[in-house]
Amino acid sequence: MTGDRAGDYRILHEAALRDYLAGLPDLKALLGGDPASWEITEVGDGNLNLVFIVKGDRGGVAVKQALPYVRLVGESWPLPLSRAHYEYLALSRQAELAPGLVPALLHHNEKLALTVMELLEPHIIMRKGLVAATQYPRFAGDITTFMARTLFFTSDLALSAAEKKEGIAAFAGNHALCKITEDLIFTDPYRIAEQNRWTAPYLDGLAASLRDDMDLHVAISRLKLKFMASPEALLHGDLHTGSIMVTGSQTRVIDPEFAFYGPMGFDVGAVLANLLMAYFASAGHERAPGERAAFEGWVLETVEQVWTAFAGKFLDLWRSHAAGDAFPASLFAGENGAARLEAERQAYMQRLFAETVGFAAAKIIRRIFGLAHNIDFELIEDPKKRAISEARAVRLARAMMVETGAFRTIADVTGAARKLRDWMPEFANG
Amino acid sequence: MTGDRAGDYRILHEAALRDYLAGLPDLKALLGGDPASWEITEVGDGNLNLVFIVKGDRGGVAVKQALPYVRLVGESWPLPLSRAHYEYLALSRQAELAPGLVPALLHHNEKLALTVMELLEPHIIMRKGLVAATQYPRFAGDITTFMARTLFFTSDLALSAAEKKEGIAAFAGNHALCKITEDLIFTDPYRIAEQNRWTAPYLDGLAASLRDDMDLHVAISRLKLKFMASPEALLHGDLHTGSIMVTGSQTRVIDPEFAFYGPMGFDVGAVLANLLMAYFASAGHERAPGERAAFEGWVLETVEQVWTAFAGKFLDLWRSHAAGDAFPASLFAGENGAARLEAERQAYMQRLFAETVGFAAAKIIRRIFGLAHNIDFELIEDPKKRAISEARAVRLARAMMVETGAFRTIADVTGAARKLRDWMPEFANG
Numbered sequence: 118m119t120g121d122r123a124g125d126y127r128i129l130h131e132a133a134l135r136d137y138l139a140g141l142p143d144l145k146a147l148l149g150g151d152p153a154s155w156e157i158t159e160v161g162d163g164n165l166n167l168v169f170i171v172k173g174d175r176g177g178v179a180v181k182q183a184l185p186y187v188r189l190v191g192e193s194w195p196l197p198l199s200r201a202h203y204e205y206l207a208l209s210r211q212a213e214l215a216p217g218l219v220p221a222l223l224h225h226n227e228k229l230a231l232t233v234m235e236l237l238e239p240h241i242i243m244r245k246g247l248v249a250a251t252q253y254p255r256f257a258g259d260i261t262t263f264m265a266r267t268l269f270f271t272s273d274l275a276l277s278a279a280e281k282k283e284g285i286a287a288f289a290g291n292h293a294l295c296k297i298t299e300d301l302i303f304t305d306p307y308r309i310a311e312q313n314r315w316t317a318p319y320l321d322g323l324a325a326s327l328r329d330d331m332d333l334h335v336a337i338s339r340l341k342l343k344f345m346a347s348p349e350a351l352l353h354g355d356l357h358t359g360s361i362m363v364t365g366s367q368t369r370v371i372d373p374e375f376a377f378y379g380p381m382g383f384d385v386g387a388v389l390a391n392l393l394m395a396y397f398a399s400a401g402h403e404r405a406p407g408e409r410a411a412f413e414g415w416v417l418e419t420v421e422q423v424w425t426a427f428a429g430k431f432l433d434l435w436r437s438h439a440a441g442d443a444f445p446a447s448l449f450a451g452e453n454g455a456a457r458l459e460a461e462r463q464a465y466m467q468r469l470f471a472e473t474v475g476f477a478a479a480k481i482i483r484r485i486f487g488l489a490h491n492i493d494f495e496l497i498e499d500p501k502k503r504a505i506s507e508a509r510a511v512r513l514a515r516a517m518m519v520e521t522g523a524f525r526t527i528a529d530v531t532g533a534a535r536k537l538r539d540w541m542p543e544f545a546n547g
Numbered sequence: 548m549t550g551d552r553a554g555d556y557r558i559l560h561e562a563a564l565r566d567y568l569a570g571l572p573d574l575k576a577l578l579g580g581d582p583a584s585w586e587i588t589e590v591g592d593g594n595l596n597l598v599f600i601v602k603g604d605r606g607g608v609a610v611k612q613a614l615p616y617v618r619l620v621g622e623s624w625p626l627p628l629s630r631a632h633y634e635y636l637a638l639s640r641q642a643e644l645a646p647g648l649v650p651a652l653l654h655h656n657e658k659l660a661l662t663v664m665e666l667l668e669p670h671i672i673m674r675k676g677l678v679a680a681t682q683y684p685r686f687a688g689d690i691t692t693f694m695a696r697t698l699f700f701t702s703d704l705a706l707s708a709a710e711k712k713e714g715i716a717a718f719a720g721n722h723a724l725c726k727i728t729e730d731l732i733f734t735d736p737y738r739i740a741e742q743n744r745w746t747a748p749y750l751d752g753l754a755a756s757l758r759d760d761m762d763l764h765v766a767i768s769r770l771k772l773k774f775m776a777s778p779e780a781l782l783h784g785d786l787h788t789g790s791i792m793v794t795g796s797q798t799r800v801i802d803p804e805f806a807f808y809g810p811m812g813f814d815v816g817a818v819l820a821n822l823l824m825a826y827f828a829s830a831g832h833e834r835a836p837g838e839r840a841a842f843e844g845w846v847l848e849t850v851e852q853v854w855t856a857f858a859g860k861f862l863d864l865w866r867s868h869a870a871g872d873a874f875p876a877s878l879f880a881g882e883n884g885a886a887r888l889e890a891e892r893q894a895y896m897q898r899l900f901a902e903t904v905g906f907a908a909a910k911i912i913r914r915i916f917g918l919a920h921n922i923d924f925e926l927i928e929d930p931k932k933r934a935i936s937e938a939r940a941v942r943l944a945r946a947m948m949v950e951t952g953a954f955r956t957i958a959d960v961t962g963a964a965r966k967l968r969d970w971m972p973e974f975a976n977g
Contacts, residue, residue: 278729278775279722285778286719292709299708299872308877331887334878338891342873345708346779348715442729443772447738448764457761461768 126198126228129182131157134169137229138180144224144233149175162242164189164489165196165374170236177236178223183374187297189489190312196293200374201230203291207376208232210351214270215263219370237369240362247358247395248402248496250412257422259368260361260388265430268381271351273443274435281441285348285378294354294375295345302479303341306486307334315486316494319504319544323511324486336518340475348378356387357480358395359491382469385427386476389530390514392420394481394493396534397510401497413538417531424473424527428466435462474524478517481510501545508542556628556658559612561587564599567659568610574654574663579605592672594619594919595626595804600666607666608653613804617727619919620742626723630804631660633721637806638662640781641693644700648693649800667799670792677788677825678832678926680842687852689798690791690818695860698811701781703873704865711871715778715808724784724805725775732909733771736916737764745916746924749934749974753941754916766948770905778808786817787910788825789921812899815857816906820944822850823964824911824923827940830968831927843968847961854903854957858896865892901951904960908948911940931975938972 129137138144139152148155150173161168161181165188169180183201187194205227211219224233246253273281305313307327315324327333353360354375362369396416399409436459439446449458484491485507497503513533517524524530559567568574569582578585580603591598591611595618599610613631617624635657641649654663676683703711735743737757745754757763783790784805792799826846829839869876879888914921915937927933943963947954954960 273772273775278725281775282719282722282725286716289712289716289719292712295708295712304875304878308875331879331883334884335887335891338874338878342703345703345711345872347776348778349776442775444768445734445738448734448768449761453761454764457765461765 126185126230128167128184129180129229129231131159131169134171134180138171138178138233141224144178147176147223148173148178161188165200172236177238179220179234179236181232181234183230196297198230199290200294201225201232202227203288203294203376204372204374205232206287207351207353207373208234210271211263211267211353211370211373214266215370218259218263218368219373237362237371240364240367240369242359243361243363243368244358244391244395244492246363247392247416248398248492250399250402250409252412252415253363253365253368253419255366256361256363256368257419257426260370261423261426261430263368263370264356264384264388264427265434267353268350268384269431269434269438271378272349272381272441274439274441276441278442281348284351288351288377291375291377295377295379298354298375299341299345301487301489302483303337303344305488306483307337312488313486314488314490316500316504316507319501319542320485320507320511322544323508323542327482327486327511327515330515332519333515336475336521337479340472340479340518343380343472344383344476347380349381350378352377352379352381352384353387354379354384356384357491358388358391358493380472380476382472382474383476385424385469385473386478387480388423389420389473390477390480390484391491391493392416392423393477393513393530393534394484394491394510396420397506397513397537398491398493398497399506400509400538401494401499401502401506417534420531420534421527424470428470432462432466470527471521471524474517474521474530477530478514481514482518485511505542505545508544509537509540512540512542513537556615556660558597558614559610559659559661561589561599564601564610568601568608568663571654574608577606577653578603578608591618595630602666607668609650609664609666611662611664613660626727628660629720630724631655631662632657633718633724633806634802634804635662636717637781637783637803638664640701641697641783641800641803645693645696645800648689648798649803667792667801670794670797670799672789673791673793674788674821674825674922676793677822677846678828678922680829680832680839682842682845683793683795683798683849685796686791686793686798687849687856690800691853691856691860693798693800694786694814694818694857695864697783698780698814699861699864699868701808702779702811702871704869704871706871708872711778714781718781718807721805721807725807725809728784728805729771729775731917731919732913733767733774735918736913737767740917742918743916744918744920746930746934746937749931749972750915750937750941752974753938753972757912757916757941757945760945762949763945766905766951767909770902770909770948773810773902774813774906777810779811780808782807782809782811782814783817784809784813786814787921788818788821788923810902810906812902812904813906815854815899815903816908817910818853819850819903819960820907820910820914821921821923822846822853823907823943823960824914824921824940826850826964827936827943827967828921828923828927829936830939831924831929831932831936847964850961850964851957854900858900862892862896900957901954904947904951904954907960908944908946911944912948915941935972935975938974939967939970942970942972943967 135152156172158170160170167182171178183198186192187196205225221235269275353373360372399413403409494503494507565582586602588600590600597612601608613628616622617626635655651665699705783803790802829843833839924933924937
């Protein structure tokens, strides 16, 4: 990888980007041919950045440049370029910990807030595949390896307290990105906020009821505090199915610009939430009853596997690689000690499961009432159908957040989801 | 205050210190008279640093210089000088938040790891006063103001998430001092460790039973993880009665070199633990039965007041100064919202109380089986009497750590302590 800290920030549109890449010998060689012939396309469909795909005679790269504002909203919402630095830092760490599950880094320019990565081809954004009812048999295995390894190896179970504190400090400056999450996920959907939107008029009543639901407000506020003040591990921080690129045989996690040290359940919950939303959205996409039944079965099976395999892999790492300062082996010697430590590991995972369930619920509700929505639901053209799918998801999410203790296992979650598959909200009869 | 970053580190003994202070006009004027006539005494009785008292014709100052190793152990245990920087940082913050409850800062030299402070006179180290059965009627009020204000105003309840993360990062480098706590409080007393010691032979059996007590090992390991990974607020980090100087009418908290962002219960628990140890040690100091009964009654009353007044002041600050990102007011509007938020505050304090009880227990056990002991117990000359006092304290501490939930209120703690006042361990009959 080449690096460059020189030059002042400027937005690189097509021509400037072509010149910039042509000036980097490694990348020029990788792309191949005359720079003038390179095909450059802006493809950023995210909320924050410019993303270019550049193709030459020999190969291609993806180029991501941070903008000094939120792309989705515009210059009125400034956002620090330093997020590109944190994304690069997180991506580097993830590449070490979960090799092959993130795009290869080719070049980073801190001043330009620009990163050049391996072009993922023919990968597509997983969410698009889910809308099309595509099954990804490798997904559960890959994403659980990614999460188990990145979370475990950056936690107190694997690191000394000193290394852990250094990690926390290294990402502490990324608070503007954390603030987006704090506002858009943990606060705004539960109050009147200019940027909220939902499928009106069908969900007007539900939106109002969320704003008055004090059980929910207590629960979301506890989750918010946990998000702010529980630096358990280095999180991806935005691990939805739009941050995952897939083929039938490969999985790559992208876009960790929200990375910081936070509660593990936030990442795991994000994956579960987005699968559950794909499940509830599916009914809205079917053209004939039962058409997507196999897909829907796969989604719920995947929800179960994501938790089960994640927990299994995380526990295996804890049993085999516990080099951290937490739960020192010297206090759990002998047969009795080993048994008690194992019981403690199980209790730890049970606590993490409960937090995962809560965070998953928060991620669902924000996608239905907050600023940023999902194509899972958005591509359901009939607003009433869309609202019905959304209302089912919200019904599950509310239970998951307020009655978290009632969900003891992941099968309790998928069981509840299955029961809501054909549930009809009141407005559906109107 | 004057500041100076120049010069390389060197240990300033009497002559060098005299020259150094004579070169600082403000301090020279404050001390008054001919520097050659200044009276300089080394009084450091702590475990880590050099402390000088300097008196001139006009006034006096206290000078603290960090050594590059642990004074109690020697050069074989190096310790970074940077702790003087963190101590200075913490002291500055505490002075803002709890004015009048810490010594005034007069001068700091980062390179020399040296700080000059107001000379506290006629204050004595509180622990010495407690050994002498002195009552401090101002103490509970002052220490609870100190804790409520320093903890609340550095927490997510008072700060934005960004400010909080900046605070955490500013103290993250003080991990060598945290590591001392992690080892000496949360690990070593529960395993064979070279530096452990206890009142042998009487406590040999109890020491061995602690090493085999897996309920205790699980509990201490949970507390250790909380200590490492719950940056709730800026802690003093070493808030025992040796870090508090008192007169009948004044209280000053000193020596915050262990400061970092950690769980609030660790500071509150430290105060309670040291009062409880003073209580159990008292029987060992009496020359006639009942001689110290009034003092002992005052100690337990103070234990109760410390929690009750702390909780009351903390809650009042939360109700009146909640400028932080946690529990946003906008989610708790209306009468119902206000009631739910108040219930949530009470739940928060109940959780904090349970953690306080656990941390207090950890602080007691380390003083009886770990490296650093207390004069409360150490000055009981008869080892058997000392061991009896210590065994009573350990019996309470074990219950507090393992059956934390059984202590619902602070009266449960003082009630249990009172019951153990005359309890006799088995070895007492030997």
